[in-house]
Amino acid sequence: MRELINTPLVHVFLTLGVFILSKKMQIKYKSPLLNPILITIIVVICFLLLADIPYEDYERDTQVISFWLAPSVIALGYALYSFLEEIKADFMRIIASMVAGSLTGILSVFMTAYLFGASKATMISLAPKSVTTPIAIEVSKQMGGIPSLTVAFVIVVGVLGAIFGQTYLRLIGVKDPKSVGLSLGATAHALGTASISERGPDFSAFGGLGMALNGVLTAILAPWVIKLMLFLLY
Amino acid sequence: MVLIKQIAIFLGFWLLGNLISYITKLPLSGSIIGMLLLVAALELKLIKTRDIKDVANFLLNNMAMFFIPAGVGLMCHYQVLKQEWMSISVAIVVSALLVLTVVGLIMKKRM
Numbered sequence: 327m328r329e330l331i332n333t334p335l336v337h338v339f340l341t342l343g344v345f346i347l348s349k350k351m352q353i354k355y356k357s358p359l360l361n362p363i364l365i366t367i368i369v370v371i372c373f374l375l376l377a378d379i380p381y382e383d384y385e386r387d388t389q390v391i392s393f394w395l396a397p398s399v400i401a402l403g404y405a406l407y408s409f410l411e412e413i414k415a416d417f418m419r420i421i422a423s424m425v426a427g428s429l430t431g432i433l434s435v436f437m438t439a440y441l442f443g444a445s446k447a448t449m450i451s452l453a454p455k456s457v458t459t460p461i462a463i464e465v466s467k468q469m470g471g472i473p474s475l476t477v478a479f480v481i482v483v484g485v486l487g488a489i490f491g492q493t494y495l496r497l498i499g500v501k502d503p504k505s506v507g508l509s510l511g512a513t514a515h516a517l518g519t520a521s522i523s524e525r526g527p528d529f530s531a532f533g534g535l536g537m538a539l540n541g542v543l544t545a546i547l548a549p550w551v552i553k554l555m556l557f558l559l560y
Numbered sequence: 561m562v563l564i565k566q567i568a569i570f571l572g573f574w575l576l577g578n579l580i581s582y583i584t585k586l587p588l589s590g591s592i593i594g595m596l597l598l599v600a601a602l603e604l605k606l607i608k609t610r611d612i613k614d615v616a617n618f619l620l621n622n623m624a625m626f627f628i629p630a631g632v633g634l635m636c637h638y639q640v641l642k643q644e645w646m647s648i649s650v651a652i653v654v655s656a657l658l659v660l661t662v663v664g665l666i667m668k669k670r671m
Contacts, residue, residue, distance in 0.1 A: 341628055342624075364626050366631075367628060367632055374632070381632065381633060383646040384632060385629060385632075388628075390626065391626055391629055391662070392626060395591075395630070396574050396589075396590070396591035396594075396624045397567075397571065397591075398623045398626055399595050400570055400573050400577075400591055400619075401576060401595075401597035401619035401623075402595055402613075402620070403597075403598035403621055404598060404602070404609070404616040405594065407603065410599075414591045419667065422666055423662070423666035423667050424663070424664050426663070426666055429657050429658045430659050431655055434651075434655040435651045435652065436650035436651075438650055438654045438655060439650075442646060443647055444644050447604035448644050448647070448648060451591060452648065452652070456655070459590075459627045460623060460626065460627060463627060464592055467589070468574070469587065472628055472633075472637055472640070473639070474634045475637055477630050477631040477634070482652060483652055486652070487577055487660075491660060494657065494660055495664055498660075498661060498664060499668065500665070502668070506664070508663055508667055509659070509664040512659060513656050536663070542592075542596070546592075552589065553587065
C-alpha cells in the first residue's frame with residue numbers, strides 16, 4: 327500500500343486535484359479567506375502527516391511542479407513589459423512611490439520583527455512579504471531565509487490586504503484607480519489586485535502594475551537592504 | 561513545436577540569468593536577472609511578444625500552482641511559527657499599513 331501512495335504520480339495528482347477543487351470552491355463562495363493556495367497547502371500537509379510521508383519525498387516527487395517557479399518569475403518580465411507605456415507616461419511619480427513603497431515594506435517588517443524579538447531567519451523570510459510569491463521565494467532562498475515560511479507570510483499579507491486594504495485606503499483619502507491600484511498591488515500582490523478588480527479594469531491594471539514594479543524593485547533592493555541591516559544589527 | 565520553442569526561450573533566459581548571477585556574484589537569483597533581461601530584450605525588439613506569449617500567459621496564469629510544493633515545506637517549520645507568531649503578526653500588520661500609506665499618499669499628491 328505504501329509503495330502505491332508514496333509515488334510522484336500520487337503526490338503530483340493530489341496537489342493538482344486539491345488545487346483545482348479549492349479554486350472551484352473560491353469561485354463559488356468568493357471569500358478571500360478561502361485562498362486556494364492556503365487550502366491546498368493545508369490539505370497536502372494533513373495528507374503527508376496521516377500517511378507518514380516525509381516532506382523530502384514529497385518535495386523530490388513534485389519537482390516537476392516547482393521547476394516552473396523560476397520560468398514564471400521570468401514571465402513577470404513579460405507582464406511588466408506590457409505596462410511600459412503607462413509607466414513612461416507618469417514615470418517620476420510612479421517610480422518614486424514604488425521605490426519608497428518597496429523600501430518601506432522591507433525595512434518596516436524587518437525592524438518591527440527585530441524589535442519584537444524574531445530570529446534572524448524569520449526576519450529574512452519576512453522581508454519580501456509584500457511581493458508576488460515566486461519573487462519572494464527567490465529573495466528568501468538567496469539571503470538565507472526559510473522559503474516555505476515566506477510563502478506563508480506572503481499569503482497572509484495578501485489575504486489581509488484583500489480584506490482590509492480598500493477600507494484603509496478610503497480612510498486616508500486614497501480613491502482614484504491609479505493610486506488605489508498601485509498601493510494595493512505593491513502591498514498585497516495578486517490578492518490585493520484581485521480584491522479591487524470588480525471596481526473596473528483600470529483598478530486591476532494598476533494593481534498589476536504595482537505588483538509587477540514592487541516585485542522587481544524588491545527583488546533588486548531587498549538583498550542589499552537585508553545585507554546592510556544584518557551588518558548594522560548583528 | 562511552437563510551445564517547445566517558447567519554453568526553450570524561457571529556459572534560455574533562466575540559464576543566462578544563472579550564468580550572470582554566478583559570474584558577477586550579485587545577490588540576485590538567476591531567474592530575477594532573467595526577468596530583467598527579458599524586459600530588455602522585448603524593449604530592444606530582440607524578441608517579439610508573439611515568440612513567448614503563449615507560454616508566458618500559461619506561466620502567469622498558473623503561478624499559484626508552482627509554489628505549492630514550497631509552501632508545503634511549512635510542515636517542517638511549524639516550530640518557528642509557534643514560537644514567533646507574535647513578532648511575525650505585528651510586523652506583518654504594521655508593515656502592510658505603512659506600505660499602503662506611503663504608496664497611496666505619494667500617488668495622491670499632485671506633482
